[in-house]
Structures are given as C-alpha cells and as structure tokens.
Amino acid sequence: MKKESGRVVRERKTVEEMVKLYCHQHHDTQGEKLCDRCSVLLNYAFQHIEKCKFHPEKPTCRNCTVHCYSKKNKNTIKDVMRFSGQRMMLRFPALTILHLIDGWKDKKRQEEYFKAEELKNK
Numbered sequence: 001m002k003k004e005s006g007r008v009v010r011e012r013k014t015v016e017e018m019v020k021l022y023c024h025q026h027h028d029t030q031g032e033k034l035c036d037r038c039s040v041l042l043n044y045a046f047q048h049i050e051k052c053k054f055h056p057e058k059p060t061c062r063n064c065t066v067h068c069y070s071k072k073n074k075n076t077i078k079d080v081m082r083f084s085g086q087r088m089m090l091r092f093p094a095l096t097i098l099h100l101i102d103g104w105k106d107k108k109r110q111e112e113y114f115k116a117e118e119l120k121n122k
C-alpha cells in the first residue's frame, strides 16, 4: 500500500465534509447520509485524489495544475466548495486551517518546480 501523507488524508476529509454540508442543506439529508447524487460525486472526488499523478505529494485540488475532473463534475464540486468553504471554517477550523496551509506550501513548491523545469529546458 502506498504511504498516505497527512495532506492527502486531510484533503479527503475536507472534501467529504464539504460534500456533506452541501448535501444536508440542499438535498435534505442528515448525519452520515448523502443523497445518491452526492455519494457519486464524493466517490468521484475520492477516486481522483487516489489517481492524482502527484500522489502522495499531491497539491490541494485548488492549486493543482492538472484539471482532472470532467467539466460537469468540476462545476458541481465548485458549487459545493463555494457553499461549504466558509462554513467549514466555523465547523472544522483546525482542518480548514491545515488545509489552507497545505495550499500555501503548494504555491511555493510549485513555483520552485516550474523554476527548475524552466532551467532544464534552457
């Protein structure tokens, strides 16, 4: 089994809670339950976290340079994140802050990565 980095575990947890929040408010579900459509979406998101080619050091999806979601799913997940983003901060402040920090670190790492690539291609 591939070793999971903390950030991947966090990413999965973050997306799960976001979809839950969204589904509870929009589709009248409760607790651990999700409606069919949202379970499919969440599974889709999980699969893409697993499949991510940067795994296990994957950047948070917001910062990712590869847009691996289909157009339809991308729009749906964007809605979910827009809706749940601020609410996550209230409900899961620690998780949200760690996730944001992961994002900031990515920016730096990506800049370094692109710089290195540029030098290679010169």
Ligand SMILES: [Zn+2]
Residues within 6 Å of the ligand: 022, 023, 024, 026, 027, 029, 034, 035, 036, 037, 038, 039
């Ligand atoms: Zn739903």
